[in-house]
Amino acid sequence: MSGERTVGTACVIGGSFAGLLVARVLADHVGRVVVLERDDRDHGPLPRPSVPQGRHGHFLQPAGLDLLEGWFPGLTASAVALGAELASPGRHQLYADGVPVDFPDVTMLIASRPFLEHQIYRRVRALPNVEFRRARAGGLRFRGDAVDGVALRPVEDGGGEHPEQVLAADVVVDATGRNSPLFRWLGQAGFPVPAVLRHPVNIGYTTALFARRHTAGGPGVVCALDQFVTSEPSRVGGDRPAGAAVYAVEGNLWQLVVMAYGRDRRQVTIDELRALAAALPEVFREAARGRPVGEIARYFYRAGVYRPVVDAASFPTGLLAVGDSVASFDPIRGQGMYSVARQASIIAEFMAGGGNLATGSRDCIQARDAVVGELWAETEGALDLG
Ligand SMILES: Cc1cc2nc3c(=O)[nH]c(=O)nc-3n(C[C@H](O)[C@H](O)[C@H](O)COP(=O)(O)OP(=O)(O)OC[C@H]3O[C@@H](n4cnc5c(N)ncnc54)[C@H](O)[C@@H]3O)c2cc1C
Structure with a gap:
């Protein structure tokens, strides 16, 4: 000080x-x-x-976590002790249309936004x-x-x-x-x-929580993003499907997030989310096999603002x-x-x-x-x- x-x-x-x-x-x-x-x-x-965006998956860039640790030493360790996950290399995966692609060798803290x-x-x-x-x-x-x-x-x-x-x-x-x-x-x-300054974005987020069948801290992927590069619009309901993400958050939950550009604001159902996950890599399928917890959350983000x-x-x-x-x-x-x-x-x-x-x-x-x-x-x- x-x-x-x-x-x-x-x-x-x-x-x-x-x-x-x-x-x-x-x-x-x-x-x-x-x-x-x-x-x-x-x-x-x-x-x-x-x-309201706190109901949706929040990915914290590693450089952001470094800054947080500087201000709050021990934050990461204590978050993990309380049920957050550390996604070290091998525990996070990036895909493009289901095909694994390279991601930097970084370690990330995986937790819900309200928890962090x-x-x-x-x-x-x-x-x-x-x-x-x-x-x-x-x-x-x-x-x-x-x-x-x-x-x-x-x-x-x-x-x-x-x-x-x-x-x-x-x-x-x-x-x-x-x-x-x-x-x-x-x-x-x-x-x-x-x-x-404003820039139109028009992206819809849909997030559901599922009980995790394997206990926190175990092996396996705890965070994944699949970018939909060539997917058909019908796959997630938006005009231009953007991707899906899955996070193993505290409380032994999976947070499954689907993102699509466009103005479609239709409420997506659990069955539709499960059908989508069935066509994605195994970590998404595993998440959607669990028991749904709480309501599905929707958020529509209209424009970037500066x-x-x-x-x-x-x-x-x-x-x-x-x-x-x-x-x-x-x-x-x-x-x-x-x-x-x-x-x-x-x-x-x-x-x-x-x-x-x-x-x-x-x-x-x-x-x-x-x-x-x-x-x-x-x-x-x-x-x-x-
Ligand atoms: C769907 C979605 C997904 C996102 N995913 C990610 C992600 O994966 N990774 C990432 O890094 N970022 C993500 N973000 C962005 C992230 O949520 C924001 O950057 C972050 O919340 C900004 O924090 P903030 O404190 O500036 O604003 P906010 O978190 O919006 O908080 C503003 C606060 O100000 C208070 N407030 C407002 N007006 C008043 C007033 N008059 N008097 C008193 N209090 C007031 C509000 O109550 C609120 O608590 C996402 C955003 C959205 C919409």
């Missing part, structure tokens, strides 16, 4: 993957970090209403200078061109909201995800509103965004959580180098956008898509 605290209070809006990681890195340099999250954060490792997020939450909540408040942020307060607070309404357990309050803060970090209200709030306060700050000089000081609020990518690429972690690491590097986020946030935003812009260009193909 750094000896000198350059900022008094930082407020992080959103206590999901991005909010948790940024709270962790801020805690090293900021006197007090207040995380505002509208969902109940103490409900355990379960999907949350505001993060909960392990991180427990660790961040234990930090002495981080506090969590169940509240919905409704806008920002400014003094001149500097942010100096957040308007919020505390949320009760039943979902009811209390009258508005203002939390004074020297730094505000928006981590509200892909539907971020940040640019709207800026417009309401009279600041220029930067352009938002909110770069092109004119940093007209952006308020002390204010920045992180995570999907900045950029959200076609989920099939498994970029999201890595992008979040990389953005948090840029903030960490900025502060470790002596940067003060209350006064120098614009420099930090430029460093962030240099990295996120590259990820966006890689995944979406261009930077100027309207």
